[in-house]
Amino acid sequence: MELQVAQPTGLRLPPVPWRDPHTVSPADLAQYIRQLELACEQNPRSADLRTCLGMAHAMNYDVYQSMDALELAVQLEPDNFWAQLKYAELHYRLRALIVAEQETLKAIDLAGNAWELSLARKMLQEIRRLGRDGTQKPEWTKPLRRPALVLMGMMVIFSLMVAFR
């Protein structure tokens, strides 16, 4: 499990450390994460390394460290397909489907070949299927002040109605 510390930033494919990530022992995973962190320190501008680190953290069930690494990867290289796809996939696996769909659509725009496009589209399909099968919950996108005032107004009007009936 040797890591190439200084990776070229133009790398299109992430390294494949394991054929089946579920069979990696916790010790190997911890070591891999340490090596990736070291590599990221030495190559702070590498989005690919951050993407790999994010994936490794995700395999370690460390959701928020994974989110941090993938967010940084997307910020470093906004046109990096893999960073964008894995960031979207993290949200998809957390079932934060609205964000997952938005981020996957960005990944589709960044796909550079048919294979990348098919990966992103399959994930998008799955996200939409889950969304359709699930109980959609509202996403809070509007400020609270106006409805709070409306509620207060309702209470005052009803109170006056009853008090001066």
Next chain:
Amino acid sequence: MALGASLALAQPAAPAAAAPVPVTDADIKGVAPPNADARVKGDPDGGLTGTVSDVAVGDAKKGLTVGDVINQVGQNKVAINFVWTLITGFLVMFMQAGFAIVETGLCRAKNANHTMMMNFMVYGTGMLAYWLIGFAIQMGGVGGVGNLGGAPPLNTEHVMTLFGKPFGLFGQHGLFLMQGGTYDVAVMVVFLFQMVFMDTALTIVTGSAAERWKYAAFLVSSFIMGAFTYPLFANWAWGGGWLANLGTNFGLGKGYCDFAGSGVVHAVGGLTALALAMIVGPRLGKYTRQGKPNAIIGHDIVLVLTGCFILAFGWFGFNPGSTLGASGNGNLRIGSIAVNTMLAGMAGGFGAMFYMWMRYGKPDASMSGNGLLAGLVAITAPSGFVNPVGAVIIGLIAGVLVCLSVEFVDRVMKVDDPVGAISVHGANGLWGVISVGLFADGKSNYGGSWNGVTGSVTGLFYGDASQLVAQLIGVVTLVGFVFVFSFVVNLIIDACIGQRVSAKAELEGLDLPEMGQLGYPEFELKARPAGAQ
């Protein structure tokens, strides 16, 4: 004889011609039972069933007397009240099923078994805790329940004297339903009815901590809530404790009034749910690093709305049943209570539906369901004291309030509540308590007094501002005591055994790691990995 005394008092005022003729034993003996031969042929129209021959005779030598008839009347009254209270208690028990499927439907499919099991076992856990300790703390000093024939063994309250006034703190009779003479038919009925109420409060909490609560911690937390948290506040409000006596001690209205438990059941459950949700923290992925909430979808809206219907049905036990009787002492108001319950519930559903429709463009189903429940929660305390117009206003406000509160808890407080329990039960429970102090119309009459104060419960809009003060003291106690106590207790449990499952278990879904089997084993729960064929 009480009957004779009342007749004698009535005689001077009545004209001589209309004076009632006292009934004697001889008159009673003159009432003939139906012909036995006719009875043998069957009684298709019911005219021969239930006659003088069914009245129990106290002394066979004397035969049927006026005393026997009066005793039978008294027992019939108590029997009607027993049956009423038991059946409404059974309805409330069935609400557990409603809570279970509402919560499960709003959670992800991978946690279905865990969520159902929590709702299933909270019933037994709470029941045992309440039987062992909780009931004695809550009702051990209530001092009798007239509608149910007295229940006199429940007569010992621990009282502290403050400002020269007695402050009831907890009851002392009824441990194991044996201690202090509480192996008593009326006490059993009181126990059953109060037990299902307590369990309703407990099951609220499972919703707010769903999808990440460790099962063992849930059992311990529920046991403590059923044994101490709920019974303490319930004693203060319903068991003859200090909140109920704010009227007799300090002249504040009729004391703290909570007809069926907006405060005692729902706010206690909702505030404990808040404490627990704060301790276990949000589900993984619920918030971004910047604190922006992600919407995590549930898995079955059909379950959610079916559960809401079951709960609305059960609420007809919750509120009208809280009279603890259908006969005597103004209990015929059960009709009005049932109608208020119905009206407020659907007003809440409409309030939430229109709010979401106007604000987000769709009549959101899960929030409409929560609106219905919010209306029902809010009307629970005032249901026995308000008129139908008041009930609709209370429900409408509750429906809007629940939408605002869900958003506030999610976005501003950053507390993850997968099912909206904090808003439905906590916020609207408190609103229900306050609404008694505003909308109680002074027309109810449950035996001429409430909490030992003569007269009917009357709110601010009908002329009694002091009732609102009593209600606000109840709200402060709920937030200041129940929330803080629950927070500390659950923090201790967290330190001892941990409240939250591991990240691995949470991401995989709690069904397998915690319960050992999937809720939906025939379904494909895991999406294929991206790119897999």
